[in-house]
Amino acid sequence: MKQHMNITLRQAHIRFPIYESDDRSFKRTLLSAAGGRILKGDKHRVEIEALNNINLIIEQGEKVALLGHNGSGKTTLLRVLAGVYTPVSGAVDITGRVTSLLDSMLGMDPELTGLENIRMRLLFMGKNKTETAALTDSIVEFSELGDFIYMPVRTYSSGMVLRLAFAISTSVTPDILLMDEWMSVGDEQFRDKAEARLKSYVDAAGILVMATHDEQLARRSCNRIIRMVHGVIEEDCRV
Amino acid sequence: MFYPQLNSHVAGTLRFPLDDVVHALRLFRIWMALGWNDILARYRRSVLGPLWLTISMAVTIAAMGPLYGSIFNIDLESFLPHLSLGLIAWGFISAQLIEFGEIFQHSAHYLRNMKLPLSLFILRVQYRQLIILAHNLAIIPVLFLILGRPVNMTLLLVIPGLILITINFFFIGLIVSFFCTRFRDMQPVLTSLMNLFFFVTPIVWHPDQLSGQRRLIAELNPLAVYVDLIRAPVIGQAPPVNEWCFALGSAVVLMVMSVYLLKRSGHRLVYWL
Numbered sequence: 321m322k323q324h325m326n327i328t329l330r331q332a333h334i335r336f337p338i339y340e341s342d343d344r345s346f347k348r349t350l351l352s353a354a355g356g357r358i359l360k361g362d363k364h365r366v367e368i369e370a371l372n373n374i375n376l377i378i379e380q381g382e383k384v385a386l387l388g389h390n391g392s393g394k395t396t397l398l399r400v401l402a403g404v405y406t407p408v409s410g411a412v413d414i415t416g417r418v419t420s421l422l423d424s425m426l427g428m429d430p431e432l433t434g435l436e437n438i439r440m441r442l443l444f445m446g447k448n449k450t451e452t453a454a455l456t457d458s459i460v461e462f463s464e465l466g467d468f469i470y471m472p473v474r475t476y477s478s479g480m481v482l483r484l485a486f487a488i489s490t491s492v493t494p495d496i497l498l499m500d501e502w503m504s505v506g507d508e509q510f511r512d513k514a515e516a517r518l519k520s521y522v523d524a525a526g527i528l529v530m531a532t533h534d535e536q537l538a539r540r541s542c543n544r545i546i547r548m549v550h551g552v553i554e555e556d557c558r559v
Numbered sequence: 560m561f562y563p564q565l566n567s568h569v570a571g572t573l574r575f576p577l578d579d580v581v582h583a584l585r586l587f588r589i590w591m592a593l594g595w596n597d598i599l600a601r602y603r604r605s606v607l608g609p610l611w612l613t614i615s616m617a618v619t620i621a622a623m624g625p626l627y628g629s630i631f632n633i634d635l636e637s638f639l640p641h642l643s644l645g646l647i648a649w650g651f652i653s654a655q656l657i658e659f660g661e662i663f664q665h666s667a668h669y670l671r672n673m674k675l676p677l678s679l680f681i682l683r684v685q686y687r688q689l690i691i692l693a694h695n696l697a698i699i700p701v702l703f704l705i706l707g708r709p710v711n712m713t714l715l716l717v718i719p720g721l722i723l724i725t726i727n728f729f730f731i732g733l734i735v736s737f738f739c740t741r742f743r744d745m746q747p748v749l750t751s752l753m754n755l756f757f758f759v760t761p762i763v764w765h766p767d768q769l770s771g772q773r774r775l776i777a778e779l780n781p782l783a784v785y786v787d788l789i790r791a792p793v794i795g796q797a798p799p800v801n802e803w804c805f806a807l808g809s810a811v812v813l814m815v816m817s818v819y820l821l822k823r824s825g826h827r828l829v830y831w832l
Contacts, residue, residue, distance in 0.1 A: 403674030429600075
């Protein structure tokens with residue numbers, strides 16, 4: 321029996337400190353520590369408010385689409401959910417094992433072959449040798465990479481990287497799956513296959529949070545749509 | 560990407576550093592795989608592979624030994640073991656320090672994708688450097704055979720020495736890596752400091768060659784102590800008690816410092832990348 325999973329954010333704020341090249345220098349810090357003159361911006365470091373007062377509860381079985389323009393905070397929110405960014409204030413509580421497909425290399429080492437990357441990623445997922453061996457064949461099959469699986473990942477097209485990453489990440493049913501703009505890279509046929517796999521996965525009661533620009537896709541595969549504008553949740557509706 | 564469940568890290572408490580280290584140690588299969596991959600990646604497509612580590616060290620020793628031996632007018636039989644062990648121990652220490660400085664930037668794609676204990680990356684560097692050390696140490700039995708030099712039981716002291724150094728450098732690693740990620744111009748400073756320290760640490764020369772006050776250069780240099788803890792037992796001398804005490808003391812001090820650092824800034828590190 322799966323443990324109950326849930327995501328709760330309360331009044332979460334994320335601010336990024338922006339370090340100018342001179343602000344990052346040790347000399348500057350040392351000088352100000354030594355009582356040197358206070359330079360503009362020393363007291364008030366430049367910060368960008370990426371997420372502003374986010375209150376969000378996502379329950380088991382919800383498929384959430386994050387919609388919003390570039391820079392609206394979709395990816396930052398996903399990273400908070402992945403546990404990467406700790407909010408400056410507010411609370412984040414995540415129960416369940418998180419799998420995330422966030423950056424373009426999707427956690428793969430370009431120098432390693434596809435097969436080695438499979439082994440590495442499964443290791444990160446906490447799989448042992450026998451489990452890895454058992455899963456590898458189905459991953460290779462689902463990714464449709466054929467003999468490319470023996471080639472370094474740097475030789476892959478972005479669509480191929482995506483196929484492999486998606487196949488690995490969904491090979492073990494994760495509790496919580498986070499995805500960022502992934503659908504745009506795959507071709508039509510793989511997209512259908514991936515959507516089908518996602519559907520069966522979410523039917524098995526997980527949580528899916530995906531950031532996308534594709535309103536159609538959001539309506540097709542999600543049951544909750546959150547619109548973000550300038551780091552604030554503007555609209556949150558269930559469909 | 561999924562990670563074995565971490566307890567929700569409470570920023571700013573003592574639990575954070577403790578959880579981080581314990582968790583990293585538990586994920587030993589990950590840092591061992593990452594460390595080993597680093598070595599393989601460097602020698603990918605080369606025929607001899609990691610054996611190049613051994614070869615290049617052997618070449619360095621073969622070239623520097625006779626040259627500096629004759630400059631200093633010391634017989635090769637005692638100079639060669641001193642020099643080669645010094646170079647190998649120095650390589651272990653300085654490479655760790657330099658790699659600590661850039662490890663978080665190099666691991667950014669992991670850190671930005673999932674929550675992982677920060678110590679895991681320190682252990683990755685240390686494991687990688689331990690493998691390199693093992694490759695380099697393979698030269699020593701050959702050298703001792705050629706020189707017809709016996710070994711005695713003090714050799715076993717190299718084990719506690721290495722353990723103590725590894726613990727020290729784990730904490731140094733946390734401090735240096737945080738510092739170099741936050742202040743980007745520390746990396747070049749670190750690199751040039753290491754170049755300087757190579758000359759003021761008794762590797763190519765012997766502390767006995769210095770007289771009077773100048774001897775302090777060797778005695779007050781902490782890196783010289785770490786080098787000696789590896790070198791002396793293999794040569795057949797037990798390291799003096801004060802060196803053991805220093806290494807133990809520094810481990811405690813560095814631990815306190817790095818726990819404080821993790822507690823204070825551990826949850827901010829990803830923002831600095």
